[in-house]
Amino acid sequence: xxxxxxxxxxxxxxxxxxxxxxxxxxxxxxxxxxxxxxxxxxxxxxxxxxxxxxxxxxxxxxxxxxxxxxxxxxxxxxxxxxxxxxxxxxxxxxxxxxxxxxxxxxxxxxxxxxxxxxxxxxxxxxxxxxxxxxxxxxxxxxxxxxxxxxxxxxxxxxxxxxxxxxxxxxxxxxxxxxxxxxxxxxxxxxxxxxx
Numbered sequence: 205x206x207x208x209x210x211x212x213x214x215x216x217x218x219x220x221x222x223x224x225x226x227x228x229x230x231x232x233x234x235x236x237x238x239x240x241x242x243x244x245x246x247x248x249x250x251x252x253x254x255x256x257x258x259x260x261x262x263x264x265x266x267x268x269x270x271x272x273x274x275x276x277x278x279x280x281x282x283x284x285x286x287x288x289x290x291x292x293x294x295x296x297x298x299x300x301x302x303x304x305x306x307x308x309x310x311x312x313x314x315x316x317x318x319x320x321x322x323x324x325x326x327x328x329x330x331x332x333x334x335x336x337x338x339x340x341x342x343x344x345x346x347x348x349x350x351x352x353x354x355x356x357x358x359x360x361x362x363x364x365x366x367x368x369x370x371x372x373x374x375x376x377x378x379x380x381x382x383x384x385x386x387x388x389x390x391x392x393x394x395x396x397x398x399x
């Protein structure tokens with residue numbers, strides 16, 4: 205049996221992480237390859253809003269300093285914990301999301317620090333897209349959880365940086381303005397080359 209893969213599809217908001225994930229997984233199913241999608245928004249959505257509300261905060265907040273200090277890590281840890289169980293039974297998992305802290309600390313490159321089985325293979329890709337396109341996509345999707353970003357766009361966007369692991373080549377980049385079929389093809393080649 206081959207080693208299970210943990211594929212991290214990374215990038216800032218609006219780069220198309222979830223869209224690429226969905227397309228890629230559907231294409232993989234056609235080739236009889238099974239992936240479990242571990243989207244931290246889906247994993248944590250039922251409890252994040254109520255927790256924020258109980259803490260006296262806006263239940264739709266996903267970007268403020270308060271959220272990042274008190275709730276953000278719980279979402280990510282919950283996602284990693286469930287992903288671990290899937291990898292333990294031999295399933296491949298794809299984890300779309302920013303994963304900024306884990307990327308900055310290099311935890312994203314260590315199965316041990318992620319709590320994953322040692323046999324798991326880690327694969328990463330960073331989606332690149334111009335700021336104007338990202339903002340347009342964020343507005344178009346109309347998700348109330350993005351309101352803080354839009355209300356504080358200059359501060360939000362000004363704080364975004366290309367991670368050192370992307371700059372130094374540890375994480376390859378993918379042009380998210382390419383047609384989705386081309387992105388998925390390139391992603392499949394990246395996954396195959398990581399084995």
